[in-house]
Each structure stands twice: as C-alpha cells, then as structure tokens.
Amino acid sequence: MTICxxxxxxDPDGNDDERELVLASWREAGIEGRAVRWDDPEADWSAFDAAVVRSVWDYVERRAEFVAWAHRAGSVTKLLNPAAVIEANTDKTYLRDMGVPIVPTHxxxxxxxxxDEYVVKPAISAGAKATIRTSDRAAAKAHAAKLEAEGRTxxxxxYLDMVEAEGETSLLYFNRVLSHAVRRNPMLAPGQTQADLARAELRTPAPDQLELAEKVLAEVPGDLLxxxxxxxxxxxxxxxxxELELTEPYLFLSHSEAAVGNLTRALGELL
Ligand SMILES: Nc1ncnc2c1ncn2[C@@H]1O[C@H](COP(=O)(O)OP(=O)(O)O)[C@@H](O)[C@H]1O
Ligand SMILES: [Mg+2]
Structure with missing residues (x-):
C-alpha cells in the first residue's frame, strides 16, 4: 500500500475545497492519503512514500521556517514539488532569472x-496580500519604500487592464503534461468579492500561450507534480x-472532469 x-x-475555516476530491481520487488508485499540517511537530515524514505540498497557505509570514521544513521533509521522503523548487518558487525574484518574457517589473x-497606473506588491506573497493598485505615482513609490523598510523586495x-477583458489565463500541468486551463477573474478590479475571486471558467489556451507555458516549464529542472x-x-x-505557481497553487480541479484523475496519474508516475 502506498501512503502519501x-x-x-x-486551517480554522477548512477552506481547502480540493482536499477531499484529491484524497478520494488517490483512494481509488490505491494510494492512501493523509492530510498532515506542514508544521505538525508530531508528523513523521519518513513514514510516507511521498508528501504532496498542497494548501500550505500560511507560509508567507513564515517563509524561512517553511523552506527549512521542506528541506527536512524532502530528505526523508519524496517531497513534491521538491524542496529546491519550493525554495526558489516562494520568492518571486525567480521571475528575474527566467529566460522568458515577464510582466515589466521594477x-x-x-x-x-x-x-499610467501601478501595481506594487512584495516578492514574497500570495493571494494579492500587501498588493496595491494606484494611479498615484507618489503613493506607489511610498508603498514600495515601505516594503523595503520592512526588509522586503x-x-x-x-497595471495591465487586459486582466479585466481577456482575463488572466492559468495553465495546469501535472508531471509536465497539460491537464486543463482556466480564465481567472481580475483580483485588483473594484467590486470583486471573495466569491468572484475563486470563480474561474475552463478555457482553451491559445497557441502562443501554450508555446510560452512550455518554455516556462523547460526553465525548471526536476520533478514537477x-x-x-x-x-x-x-x-x-x-x-x-x-507568476509560476509551483508551491501551493489552487488547481481548479472541479472545473474539468479529467483534472483530478490527471493529477493522481501524475503522482503515480512520480512515485
Ligand atoms: N501588473 C498587474 N496588472 C494587473 N493585475 C495584476 C498585476 N499584478 C497582479 N495583478 C492581479 O493580482 C493578482 C495577484 O498577483 P500575483 O502577481 O499573481 O501574486 P499572488 O497571486 O502571489 O498574490 C493577479 O492574479 C492579478 O489578478
Ligand atoms: Mg497569482
């Protein structure tokens, strides 16, 4: 029996709505899954055939501790994604070093x-935390200076307003094979409710998006569940x-019937 x-x-609100879907799919494939907190002091990571990093949504405030945990866990079990990937991916300065076109960034x-309009955000963040959108240059500069004063990059x-028209496209790859893609709602548009932000629709990526996404993945060596x-x-x-999400992305698994099965198959391939 494989145990992952x-x-x-x-999570006090229990808001990881992909967990049961994934665990049920693993069970069907003969993989016993157990939900474990990354910071559970009692957890014995060596008891698992693999540890799949999913809803670790509190790491932003504790990144050093989280990265140290990843290296520790990754030395006694198969951590997916691997610790080196997680270390690099939790600080968006990785975008500077990728050989692909990125959003113009200062x-x-x-x-x-x-x-005309600015977005200012910290390099270590998730869920648009500490992120502002403003057309006031002085306010944008002040927010950037404040982040620096806090020791952040x-x-x-x-501000790219196409996020409100065509929308942001997220392509989901499991073991480097495209599973599905979605159109996401603009997070910094006025009047977005929490429910709007979680909403997305299935989308067929355009050829130029597929081409770029493949280039992005080719920049990252190693196992990518x-x-x-x-x-x-x-x-x-x-x-x-x-953004390239390799640590704790929401996977939009309920948007495509094949998605969760694709993820489970990819896990089987990497075990
Ligand atoms: N330059 C930008 N122009 C328009 N929207 C942006 C821009 N940067 C971020 N956003 C919006 O904010 C969201 C969060 O920003 P992102 O860079 O993906 O960081 P994270 O998801 O880690 O918080 C994006 O999904 C997008 O909706
Ligand atoms: Mg993002």
Missing part, C-alpha cells in the same frame, strides 16, 4: 518608473508570465 501525505496547514523604490508593475503557469497579455498582445 497531503500537506496542508492549520524591483526597487529608486529610479521610479512613470506609468518590492515589485512595481504597470503540479505547475500552474499564470499568463497575461501586454497591451501589444504579447503573452507574458505573471
């Missing part, structure tokens, strides 16, 4: 760019990478 940990966090409050980008490639378009229509 489904790595989660101490990385400090100095030499401040001049754009700011990311300053032009799951990868979510988030793409947007510049005003001239070119697709660019906004």
């Amino acid at each position: 940990a489904y790595v989660t966090f101490d 990385w400090s409050s100095g030499d401040f760019p001049q754009w 700011p990311m300053i980008q032009p 799951y990868a979510r490639v988030d793409l947007v378009r510049l005003p001239d229509g070119r697709p660019v990478l906004i």
Whole structure:
C-alpha cells in the first residue's frame, strides 16, 4: 500500500475545497492519503512514500521556517514539488532569472518608473496580500519604500487592464503534461468579492500561450507534480508570465472532469 501525505496547514475555516476530491481520487488508485499540517511537530515524514505540498497557505509570514521544513521533509521522503523548487518558487525574484518574457517589473523604490497606473506588491506573497493598485505615482513609490523598510523586495508593475477583458489565463500541468486551463477573474478590479475571486471558467489556451507555458516549464529542472503557469497579455498582445505557481497553487480541479484523475496519474508516475 502506498501512503502519501497531503500537506496542508492549520486551517480554522477548512477552506481547502480540493482536499477531499484529491484524497478520494488517490483512494481509488490505491494510494492512501493523509492530510498532515506542514508544521505538525508530531508528523513523521519518513513514514510516507511521498508528501504532496498542497494548501500550505500560511507560509508567507513564515517563509524561512517553511523552506527549512521542506528541506527536512524532502530528505526523508519524496517531497513534491521538491524542496529546491519550493525554495526558489516562494520568492518571486525567480521571475528575474527566467529566460522568458515577464510582466515589466521594477524591483526597487529608486529610479521610479512613470506609468499610467501601478501595481506594487512584495516578492514574497500570495493571494494579492500587501498588493496595491494606484494611479498615484507618489503613493506607489511610498508603498514600495515601505516594503523595503520592512526588509522586503518590492515589485512595481504597470497595471495591465487586459486582466479585466481577456482575463488572466492559468495553465495546469501535472508531471509536465497539460491537464486543463482556466480564465481567472481580475483580483485588483473594484467590486470583486471573495466569491468572484475563486470563480474561474475552463478555457482553451491559445497557441502562443501554450508555446510560452512550455518554455516556462523547460526553465525548471526536476520533478514537477503540479505547475500552474499564470499568463497575461501586454497591451501589444504579447503573452507574458505573471507568476509560476509551483508551491501551493489552487488547481481548479472541479472545473474539468479529467483534472483530478490527471493529477493522481501524475503522482503515480512520480512515485
Ligand atoms: N501588473 C498587474 N496588472 C494587473 N493585475 C495584476 C498585476 N499584478 C497582479 N495583478 C492581479 O493580482 C493578482 C495577484 O498577483 P500575483 O502577481 O499573481 O501574486 P499572488 O497571486 O502571489 O498574490 C493577479 O492574479 C492579478 O489578478
Ligand atoms: Mg497569482
């Protein structure tokens, strides 16, 4: 019997709605899954054939501790995604080093760019935390300086309003094979409720998006049980990478009938 940990966090609201779906699919494939908190001091990671990192949604405030845990767990079981991937992927400065087009990004409050509208966000973040959208250049610069004063790296980008028209496209790859893709709602548009943010619709990616997503994955060596490639378009229509989610992405598994089976199959291939 194969036993895998489904790595989660101490979630008071129980809002990981993909967990039961995944565990049921594993069970059908003969994989016993157990939900375990990444920071559970009692957890014996060596007892698992693999530990699959999923809803670790509290790592942002405790990144160093989380990365240290990943290396520890990864030394006694098969951690997916691997610790080295998690270490690199939890700080968005990785975007600077990828050989693919990304959203134009300025990385400090100095030499401040001049754009119509700004997005300013920290390099270590998730769920648009500490992220602002403003057309006030001084306010944008002040937010960037505040992040720096806190010892964080700011990311300053032009606001790309196509996220409200065509929308952001997320491509889901399991063991490097495309499973499905969705169109996501704009998180920084006014009047977005929590429910709007979670909503997405299945979408067929365009050829130029597929081409870019494959290039993005080719930049990352090693086992990738799951990868979510988030793409947007510049005003001239070119697709660019906004984020590569290799740590704790929501996988939009209920949006495509085949998705959870694709994930389970990919896990079987990597075990
Ligand atoms: N430059 C941008 N232009 C338009 N929308 C943006 C921009 N940057 C971020 N957003 C919005 O904020 C969301 C979160 O930003 P993202 O960079 O993906 O960080 P994270 O998901 O880790 O918080 C995106 O999904 C998108 O909706
Ligand atoms: Mg994102």
